[in-house]
Amino acid sequence: MEVIRSSHHSAFPMEDISRVGEARRHAVTLAMRAGFDEVKTGQLAIVVTELGTNLIRHAQRGTLLLAVREQAGEVEAISIDHGPGMADIARSMGDGFSTGGSLGAGLGTVRRMARDFDLHSSVPGGTVIVARLAREAGPKAAGALEVGAVSVPKTGELVCGDAWAAAMADPSATLAVVDGLGHGFDAAEASAAAIDVFAAEAARDVTQMLEKMHLRLRSTRGAAVTLLRADASTSRLRSCGAGNVSVRVVSGAYDRSMLMQHGTAGLQMRRPEPIEQDWPQHAMIIVHSDGIGTRWAPEVVLPVLGRDPTLAAALLFRDHSRGRDDATVAVLRRRM
Structure with missing residues (x-):
C-alpha cells in the first residue's frame, strides 16, 4: 500500500x-x-x-x-x-x-x-x-486508480489548515480530506494529526479510522474529516465523516452527493455511521473542504473526466474557491 x-x-x-x-x-x-x-x-x-x-x-x-x-x-x-x-x-x-x-x-x-x-x-x-x-527518469508506475488534488492556504497564511492523503492499494484506494478548524498553524496542527492517524491506520475500515482520529485530535482544536474507500473491482464506495467536507460523485450521466454527519473530530462527534453507494464506471469522486463552494455544476468538470484528476481539482479551485479560507479539492478516478 x-x-x-x-x-x-x-x-x-x-x-x-x-x-x-x-x-x-x-x-x-x-x-x-x-x-x-x-x-x-x-x-x-x-x-x-x-x-x-x-x-x-x-x-x-x-x-x-x-x-x-x-x-x-x-x-x-x-x-x-x-x-x-x-x-x-x-x-x-x-x-x-x-x-x-x-x-x-x-x-x-x-x-x-x-x-x-x-x-x-x-x-x-x-x-x-x-x-x-x-527526480527519477521514466514514467511513474500506473495503477488502476489515480488521485490528484489542489490545496491552497488562505491568502496571507504561511501554512494550510486543510490536508489530504490517499492510500493506494489496487484495485482500491482510501482518501482522506481534513479541514482543521479555522486557519493558520493551529488548524494545520489538527489536520496534520489526523493525517498521521490515516497514514498509520489506512488499512482499517473508515469508521474505525475516524474514531481513532477523534481520540487523537482531542488535544487539538479539532477538524472536519471525510474518509472514503473506493473499490474499482466492486464499483462500490464506503464513506464516513464529521463536519462539512463534501463528497460528490460525478459523470456525464450521474451526479450524487454523499452527506456526512454533523460534528467535529476531536471535539464532539457521534458514533460514525458509514454511507455506501455505487461507483459508476466513468465517474470521478470529488472531495473538498468548505473553502470551495458547494453549488457548482457538474459541467465544470465533465470536459476533463478522463484526464489528469488534478485538472478537475484546479478547475473547481479556480471557479469556486470562496477566497476567504483554506481550500482543498481531491479527485479520485479510475485510470482510463
Missing part, C-alpha cells in the same frame, strides 16, 4: 513580471527538497518561467500554483487563468510559440520537460495547465 500525503500549493498571482522571478526561485527551493539534480532543476526553472510569463502576457487573473511531494521526488506546477482561453491549442503547443520576454521555449518544450503534462482550455473561460517534473 502506497500512502500519498498532501503538500499544500503556494499561490503566485501573476500581477507583474517580478512575480515570475519569485515563483522561479520558490520552484528551485522545492527542487532541492525533491532531490532534483542540476539539470532537472534547470528544467523546472524553464517550465515555471514559461508558464508564469504566459500568464502575464496572455491571461486574465492568472495564478501559478507550486507544490512538492518529497516522498515521490516530484514538483508540480499548475497554471490557472480566467481567460481568454486558447483558440488554437495545437498552435499554442508548438515549440517556440511563446510570449515576448520569456525564454522562448514554448508550451511544447514544457510538455517535453514534464513527466506528466495535461491542459484544458475553453474560450472565453480560460486555461488550466498541469505539469509535473520528477
Whole structure:
C-alpha cells in the first residue's frame, strides 16, 4: 500500500513580471527538497518561467500554483487563468510559440520537460495547465486508480489548515480530506494529526479510522474529516465523516452527493455511521473542504473526466474557491 500525503500549493498571482522571478526561485527551493539534480532543476526553472510569463502576457487573473511531494521526488506546477482561453491549442503547443520576454521555449518544450503534462482550455473561460517534473527518469508506475488534488492556504497564511492523503492499494484506494478548524498553524496542527492517524491506520475500515482520529485530535482544536474507500473491482464506495467536507460523485450521466454527519473530530462527534453507494464506471469522486463552494455544476468538470484528476481539482479551485479560507479539492478516478 502506497500512502500519498498532501503538500499544500503556494499561490503566485501573476500581477507583474517580478512575480515570475519569485515563483522561479520558490520552484528551485522545492527542487532541492525533491532531490532534483542540476539539470532537472534547470528544467523546472524553464517550465515555471514559461508558464508564469504566459500568464502575464496572455491571461486574465492568472495564478501559478507550486507544490512538492518529497516522498515521490516530484514538483508540480499548475497554471490557472480566467481567460481568454486558447483558440488554437495545437498552435499554442508548438515549440517556440511563446510570449515576448520569456525564454522562448514554448508550451511544447514544457510538455517535453514534464513527466506528466495535461491542459484544458475553453474560450472565453480560460486555461488550466498541469505539469509535473520528477527526480527519477521514466514514467511513474500506473495503477488502476489515480488521485490528484489542489490545496491552497488562505491568502496571507504561511501554512494550510486543510490536508489530504490517499492510500493506494489496487484495485482500491482510501482518501482522506481534513479541514482543521479555522486557519493558520493551529488548524494545520489538527489536520496534520489526523493525517498521521490515516497514514498509520489506512488499512482499517473508515469508521474505525475516524474514531481513532477523534481520540487523537482531542488535544487539538479539532477538524472536519471525510474518509472514503473506493473499490474499482466492486464499483462500490464506503464513506464516513464529521463536519462539512463534501463528497460528490460525478459523470456525464450521474451526479450524487454523499452527506456526512454533523460534528467535529476531536471535539464532539457521534458514533460514525458509514454511507455506501455505487461507483459508476466513468465517474470521478470529488472531495473538498468548505473553502470551495458547494453549488457548482457538474459541467465544470465533465470536459476533463478522463484526464489528469488534478485538472478537475484546479478547475473547481479556480471557479469556486470562496477566497476567504483554506481550500482543498481531491479527485479520485479510475485510470482510463
